[in-house]
Amino acid sequence: MTGPAHTAAPPRGRRLTRRRRRGLSRALQYAVFAAAVIALAVTADWGRLRNQFAQADLARQMFPDVITPALKNTVLYTLSGFAVGLVLGMVIALMRLSSVGPYRWLASVYIEIFRGLPALLIFIFVGVAVPLAFPGTEIPGGTYGKVALALGLVSAAYMAETIRAGLQAVPRGQTEAARSLGFSPTRAMVSIIAPQAFRIVLPPLTNELVLLFKDSSLVLFLGVTLQERELAKFGRDLAGQSANSTPILVAGLCYLLVTVPLSLVVRRMESRTQEAVR
Numbered sequence: 001m002t003g004p005a006h007t008a009a010p011p012r013g014r015r016l017t018r019r020r021r022r023g024l025s026r027a028l029q030y031a032v033f034a035a036a037v038i039a040l041a042v043t044a045d046w047g048r049l050r051n052q053f054a055q056a057d058l059a060r061q062m063f064p065d066v067i068t069p070a071l072k073n074t075v076l077y078t079l080s081g082f083a084v085g086l087v088l089g090m091v092i093a094l095m096r097l098s099s100v101g102p103y104r105w106l107a108s109v110y111i112e113i114f115r116g117l118p119a120l121l122i123f124i125f126v127g128v129a130v131p132l133a134f135p136g137t138e139i140p141g142g143t144y145g146k147v148a149l150a151l152g153l154v155s156a157a158y159m160a161e162t163i164r165a166g167l168q169a170v171p172r173g174q175t176e177a178a179r180s181l182g183f184s185p186t187r188a189m190v191s192i193i194a195p196q197a198f199r200i201v202l203p204p205l206t207n208e209l210v211l212l213f214k215d216s217s218l219v220l221f222l223g224v225t226l227q228e229r230e231l232a233k234f235g236r237d238l239a240g241q242s243a244n245s246t247p248i249l250v251a252g253l254c255y256l257l258v259t260v261p262l263s264l265v266v267r268r269m270e271s272r273t274q275e276a277v278r
Contacts, residue, residue, distance in 0.1 A: 055246040062238065062250050069227050070234035071254050077216040077230060080144060081151025082209050088152055089159030094189075096164050107160065114157035119150075119215050126150040127222040143228045147219050151212055158208055166201035167193060203269040210262045214255065231255060 016024070095107035114122070126146050130139065139145040170193050178188035198205075217232035224233060235251030 053245050053249045055244055058238075058242055058244055058246045059250050062247055066231070066234060066250060066254060070229055070231045070251070071258075073228060074213065074216050074230040074255075075258070076144065077147045077151065077219060078209065078213045080148035081155060081212050081216070084148050084152025085155030085159050085208075085212070086205070088156035089163055092156060092160035093163035093167065096160060097167060111157045111160055114153055119154045120218055120221065122154050123150045123218045123221045126153070143219070143222055143224055146222050147216065150218070150222075151215060154215065155208055155212055159205065162201050162204045162208070163197065166197035169200050170196045203266050206262060206266045206269065210259050210266070213258055213262075 092107045092110055095103040096111070098104055098107075126139075126149050131137075139149060141148065174192055174196065175188055178192045179185075183191065216230055219228075219230050220233040220236070224230075229237065231251045231254050235247040238247035239245055
């Protein structure tokens with residue numbers, strides 16, 4: 001009798017481990033990306049790009065006007081819109097959490113409408129529809145007031161949901177403890193719940209500030225004077241006058257001077273929040 005047949009196992013050294021396969025896949029992706037970058041660098045006409053986007057003399061002529069008033073106005077528009085949106089968003093968030101049905105319905109309708117409409121339509125509504133609906137009335141602050149209202153209406157819908165999520169993230173025991181100490185519901189919200197909620201939602205609110213900074217470019221649809229121009233309008237006007245795109249590139253770099261540090265701050269705050277949760 002012959003013994004049972006034994007099948008020889010494949011050598012273990014020839015099989016790729018899962019970690020090895022991931023490493024090879026990552027190396028292949030890097031190689032493809034590097035090849036694509038090299039191909040673009042070799043085939044691009046850098047001379048034409050430099051002439052159209054990197055005229056040093058034209059860039060120098062933009063200063064200091066690109067900072068004041070262009071960048072200054074952009075910052076003012078953003079901060080005023082953020083302030084309006086934060087106050088209105090807090091009110092809408094509380095309405096959304098209210099036990100009164102009509103308050104919740106109104107808040108829900110507002111959020112769905114203003115999150116669904118493009119910001120451009122809101123600017124046109126503020127600049128055109130409001131004066132037509134209320135003849136003889138003017139929004140305080142002129143263009144600055146219109147921009148603050150338009151940006152505030154848009155951002156309030158997003159901030160309301162962020163703040164609502166933050167308020168609901170605070171443990172219910174905090175409210176019960178405050179009530180047991182004799183705090184009224186309003187005082188408990190202002191003194192105990194809201195401060196904890198804002199620590200939670202501070203990173204997404206800062207991210208909303210970055211988005212508003214970019215949305216402020218829509219101010220051009222309101223019709224602004226030379227001293228009321230923001231970065232995008234300023235760069236676009238100079239690009240049209242000079243028939244060159246260098247002013248647009250400079251304006252974009254000025255946007256990055258603000259948005260990149262803010263984005264880094266957001267990531268830092270998010271990492272701290274995650275570490276606190278752990």
